Amino acid sequence: MQIALKGLVIIVGNYGSGKTEVAINLAVHRRRAGVSVRLADLDLVNPYFRTREARGVLGRLGIEVVLPPARYLNADLPILDPAVAGLIRQPSELTILDAGGDDVGATVLSALHHVLAEAGGQVLQVVNPLRPFTDTHAGCRRIRREIEAAARLKVTGLVGNANLIDDTEPAQVIEGYRFVKALAEESGLPLVFVTVPHHLAAACGVEDWVCPALPIRRQLVPPWIRPADLGPDSSNGLKTS
Amino acid sequence: MGKILMKGNEAIGEAAIRAGCLNYFAYPITPQSEVAEYLAKRMPEVGGVFLQGESEVAVGYMLFGAAGAGERVFTTSSSPGISLMSEAISYIAAAQLPVVFVNIIRGGPGLGGILPSQGDYFQATKGGGHGDYRLLVLAPASVQETAEMVMMAFPLAEKYRNPVMILGDGLIGQMMEPVEFPDHLRTAPSDKNAWASNGMATRGSRQRNLVKSLFLDPEALNNQNLLLKSKYDRMRREEVRYETYNLDGDYRVLIVSYGTMSRVCRTAVDNLKAAGVEVGLLRPQTLFPFPLEAVREAAGRPACQAVISIEMSMGQMVEDVERAVCGIRPVHWYGKCGGDVPTPEEVMDVVRGLMAGGR
Numbered sequence: 001m002q003i004a005l006k007g008l009v010i011i012v013g014n015y016g017s018g019k020t021e022v023a024i025n026l027a028v029h030r031r032r033a034g035v036s037v038r039l040a041d042l043d044l045v046n047p048y049f050r051t052r053e054a055r056g057v058l059g060r061l062g063i064e065v066v067l068p069p070a071r072y073l074n075a076d077l078p079i080l081d082p083a084v085a086g087l088i089r090q091p092s093e094l095t096i097l098d099a100g101g102d103d104v105g106a107t108v109l110s111a112l113h114h115v116l117a118e119a120g121g122q123v124l125q126v127v128n129p130l131r132p133f134t135d136t137h138a139g140c141r142r143i144r145r146e147i148e149a150a151a152r153l154k155v156t157g158l159v160g161n162a163n164l165i166d167d168t169e170p171a172q173v174i175e176g177y178r179f180v181k182a183l184a185e186e187s188g189l190p191l192v193f194v195t196v197p198h199h200l201a202a203a204c205g206v207e208d209w210v211c212p213a214l215p216i217r218r219q220l221v222p223p224w225i226r227p228a229d230l231g232p233d234s235s236n237g238l239k240t241s
Numbered sequence: 242m243g244k245i246l247m248k249g250n251e252a253i254g255e256a257a258i259r260a261g262c263l264n265y266f267a268y269p270i271t272p273q274s275e276v277a278e279y280l281a282k283r284m285p286e287v288g289g290v291f292l293q294g295e296s297e298v299a300v301g302y303m304l305f306g307a308a309g310a311g312e313r314v315f316t317t318s319s320s321p322g323i324s325l326m327s328e329a330i331s332y333i334a335a336a337q338l339p340v341v342f343v344n345i346i347r348g349g350p351g352l353g354g355i356l357p358s359q360g361d362y363f364q365a366t367k368g369g370g371h372g373d374y375r376l377l378v379l380a381p382a383s384v385q386e387t388a389e390m391v392m393m394a395f396p397l398a399e400k401y402r403n404p405v406m407i408l409g410d411g412l413i414g415q416m417m418e419p420v421e422f423p424d425h426l427r428t429a430p431s432d433k434n435a436w437a438s439n440g441m442a443t444r445g446s447r448q449r450n451l452v453k454s455l456f457l458d459p460e461a462l463n464n465q466n467l468l469l470k471s472k473y474d475r476m477r478r479e480e481v482r483y484e485t486y487n488l489d490g491d492y493r494v495l496i497v498s499y500g501t502m503s504r505v506c507r508t509a510v511d512n513l514k515a516a517g518v519e520v521g522l523l524r525p526q527t528l529f530p531f532p533l534e535a536v537r538e539a540a541g542r543p544a545c546q547a548v549i550s551i552e553m554s555m556g557q558m559v560e561d562v563e564r565a566v567c568g569i570r571p572v573h574w575y576g577k578c579g580g581d582v583p584t585p586e587e588v589m590d591v592v593r594g595l596m597a598g599g600r
Contacts, residue, residue: 015275016248016417047355048272048415074580076271076355102278130246132255133282164246164419222416222501223582224508 001212003029003193008088008095008121010109011159012151014134014143015046015101017126018161022195023098024054025216027063028230036093040066040084042108043100047074051098054219057230064092080108088115095121102143103150110152124192125155129162129179130172137183144187158184160194165218170203177209198228244419249384249409250275250317252420253343254283256391257315260428262341263289264314266303268296268322271355272411273345276317297322301329308338309452311437313395315341319411320349320361323369330404331370334469335454339398339431341391342376343407345414348580356580357411359500362557365408366529373466375473376406377480378528380499384418386526392428397480399431401472408528410553412501412582473530482526483535486510491544492521494592495570497536497562498551499525501582506551509588520592521545528558536565547595549573551588 005026011019020043027039039058041051051058052073055065066087072079087095099106109116125144133139144155162168162176177194184191191211196204198215206213217228247255254276257265265284269277277293284291294300300316304326307314318326323344333340346361348354365378377397381387387409394405434444438452456462487510488495498506503524510520523539525532540548548570550559559574566572575591577583 016246016251046271046415048411049417074354074356128246130244132245132247132251132279135245164244165417167244167419222412222504223584224501224504 001209002033003212003214005030005122005192006035006094008091008097008116008119010097010099010116010121010123010153011126012099012106012123012147012155013101013126014131015105016131017101017128017134018163018195019101019126020049020051020098021216021218021220022126022159022161022214023096024051024058024219025195025214027058027096028061029214030094031061031063037096038064038066038087038092038094039096039098040087041068041098042080042084043098043105044068044077044080044108046100047076049220054227057219057227061230080111085112085115088112088119091119099151103146106147106151110150113152116153122156122192123151123153124157124159126159126161127180127183129176130164137186140183141187155189157190157192158187159192163195163197163216168197168200170200173197173200173204177204181210244421246417247384247420248275248415248417249387250345250414251279252384252388253317253391253407253414254279255422256388257341258283258287258289259422260392260395262313262315262395263287264307264312265289265291265316266294266300266307266314267291267316267318268294268300270319270322272347272414273317273319273343275414276343297325298328301326304340305329305333305336305338308333308340309336309438311431311433311439313339313431315343315395317343317345319345319347320358321352323361323364327364327370330376331372331374332454333404334370334374334376335372335465336452337402337436338404338452339395339402340404341394341398341407342404343391343409346408346410348578354580355411357501357553357582358578358580359410359502359553360555360557360578361408362528362552362554365406366531366561374469375476375529376404377401377476378406378408380408380526380528381413382500382503382524384413384416384420387413388420388422396428401476402436403472408500410500410502416501477530480527481530481532481535483532484524484526485539486522486524487514487519488521488523488539490519492519492542493544493546494595495521495523495539495545495548496551496592497523497525497548497558499528499558502551502553505583505585506588508585509592512585513589513592518592518596531561531565533561533565536562537567537569540566540570545570547571547573549575549591549595551583551591552576553582554578
């Protein structure tokens, strides 16, 4: 089963749920399927472990990365680039907005409310049940309510992202898949896709899942670890639309 | 419970609860604010208290008061916030109270920046506040070790009736790693009835406990300082902790590095080894007491030609390394402190330069 996402996709979730890693890998996955992709970093809360760290490799793959103005990159000030509104008004085939964590991070979406309402699009909540506060369905629902209130947007779908980074085992991925599948059924929301560390996809039996799997090649790493190889740099060989 | 994925800042909060500390006073500051966010949610669940002070100055004296009353208490902050608390830290050390401080260091001096730094080494190990006091300083390098050191810090603070500081850079607070907590508390109850002003009726004693830092009589103040010194000397004997890496072979260069910087160095040591170059790494886990003898011994090995302190500061720990090496080997320094953490490749270049005699 393939991920077929197009249009405007807004990624939300509690901080540390893996939004940015999911957004980067989703962008690469769709670009490889020939879709033109833009990725905007709207995290105004925290300058650590952000999209910008992968901008080089993303650029080489032909993905346009929109970052906060350079002089504010290392500040923790809530400054939103007006260019983002333009980006939403003139979307590419797939435009991914990576919001900041929790309700605080999602507040920026409220400022874009009028543009987002016009543009439509999907709001995906990323859930890692191996994180504090989202280890129960009640916890996931609570953070969803808080984000919806702060962003003035409804979550339209769920993304499962169960992982312990490098310590992830297939059993945890499978258990995480079941957790978020049950959460989706209970909430009446579609399960849009579930992530899997790329080397564990076969061991996790992703072919039998009710939703597509997004293989993750980790890009946001501390300085002593190399980001995973995303494959050939150029976009040669990708079909263009 | 099994492993969960946590930011260092969250692990600090959870570890304090697991160590039986239910009092947390703090003021938010990047890059440690997630501790406050986490404990704002968690403390009410376990019957604990998170109280945000109106400033770090106020927080310092809230800690003093609670610790004086015998409560297990801690705070977290980042560099400028610790500067503001430094007066209270001196008072707390003078009054011999156990308090745990966590400093998730950001770039300085002044407002500096909010990215990782190790620029508060001197502040933590050599003073910060006034007078002849010391902090026992623990420096973790992973989220798991951060949790363990926080859980260890409370009994250590109570053992010495002295503040203990966890010194981590911004990365320690912000990075996510799997972490596992013990199911049961590992800390024994404090012996607070022997010293806390928690009420004679409360402890069923006719002994009056007095918490103070004022000694106007010169002989009394000298004796007080001798008493404090005896505690710091005991820390030097009993609390030195460090980890070594690749010190078995005939390394030509010894790197001394702590915290997340040491993990960059570890990758560099692996890469150099793969290229046939042997480099040793010694990582102090306690910055005070500093592992003087271990560094001296490692530097003195016959094949070792040079020692280098690699730190995210402009040459602070290198002074302790020089003190350890006592001139038996040349001691060098390499560091950065703007927030860009040196890469393994940079460290490899620096080490190769040393071996070529270029530095």
